[in-house]
Amino acid sequence: GAGVSQTPSNKVTEKGKYVELRCDPISGHTALYWYRQSLGQGPEFLIYFQGTGAADDSGLPNDRFFAVRPEGSVSTLKIQRTERGDSAVYLCASSQTAGTYNEQFFGPGTRLTVL
Amino acid sequence: LAKTTQPISMDSYEGQEVNITCSHNNIATNDYITWYQQFPSQGPRFIIQGYKTKVTNEVASLFIPADRKSSTLSLPRVSLSDTAVYYCLVGVSSGGGADGLTFGKGTHLIIQP
Numbered sequence: 574g575a576g577v578s579q580t581p582s583n584k585v586t587e588k589g590k591y592v593e594l595r596c597d598p599i600s601g602h603t604a605l606y607w608y609r610q611s612l613g614q615g616p617e618f619l620i621y622f623q624g625t626g627a628a629d630d631s632g633l634p635n636d637r638f639f640a641v642r643p644e645g646s647v648s649t650l651k652i653q654r655t656e657r658g659d660s661a662v663y664l665c666a667s668s669q670t671a672g673t674y675n676e677q678f679f680g681p682g683t684r685l686t687v688l
Numbered sequence: 689l690a691k692t693t694q695p696i697s698m699d700s701y702e703g704q705e706v707n708i709t710c711s712h713n714n715i716a717t718n719d720y721i722t723w724y725q726q727f728p729s730q731g732p733r734f735i736i737q738g739y740k741t742k743v744t745n746e747v748a749s750l751f752i753p754a755d756r757k758s759s760t761l762s763l764p765r766v767s768l769s770d771t772a773v774y775y776c777l778v779g780v781s782s783g784g785g786a787d788g789l790t791f792g793k794g795t796h797l798i799i800q801p
Contacts (some may be wrong), residue, residue, distance in 0.1 A: 583740075607790065613771075615792050617791070618789040618790065621789070664731050664732075676734040677732075679730075679732050
């Protein structure tokens with residue numbers, strides 16, 4: 574079976590532009606997570622969904638970041654008015670249900686570079 | 689939110705057993721302990737999870753003392769391909785919280801020939 578996929582694998586944009594990052598979780602997984610990872614750091618939690626709803630968005634750094642999961646499967650992370658500090662690898666993970674006792678399966682990430 | 693402390697880096701040699709200890713002094717009663725491995729340019733990969741005593745799977749063992757204030761990931765007979773960053777996570781995130789989703793900086797394990 575297919576794992577978690579993320580598109581694009583790389584995204585280069587200019588400061589002030591809008592970007593969308595897509596995540597396709599493992600089929601049947603109800604929980605989906607977004608993380609951001611900067612060089613030399615561990616993944617930083619952004620938001621997680623249980624089904625269609627955002628169960629916890631406390632990690633989103635500011636209101637320029639928004640994520641949706643309208644049908645409880647694919648999720649899109651949206652970043653408005655990008656800044657150079659947004660450059661990082663954005664990781665998506667899914668698990669059968671929410672809870673750290675459920676193994677998270679990670680995608681390969683999208684490397685975002687803001688010039 | 690249980691905080692974890694791990695060594696920043698460790699070195700070992702092929703064929704040796706490697707033990708990485710994680711401290712989590714304020715672990716809560718319903719918290720689980722989970723370890724992930726991450727290679728460069730890849731997402732983290734689940735290794736093992738436990739609640740108490742000892743858990744073993746095909747790649748590692750996890751030792752948790754009775755007070756659960758620390759845990760030790762044990763990798764038997766490491767190879768060069770075990771060079772990676774290892775993260776210890778503590779918590780449970782059911783319902784409305786992201787507790788247990790804090791990766792920290794991890795332990796960079798370097799295996800030499």
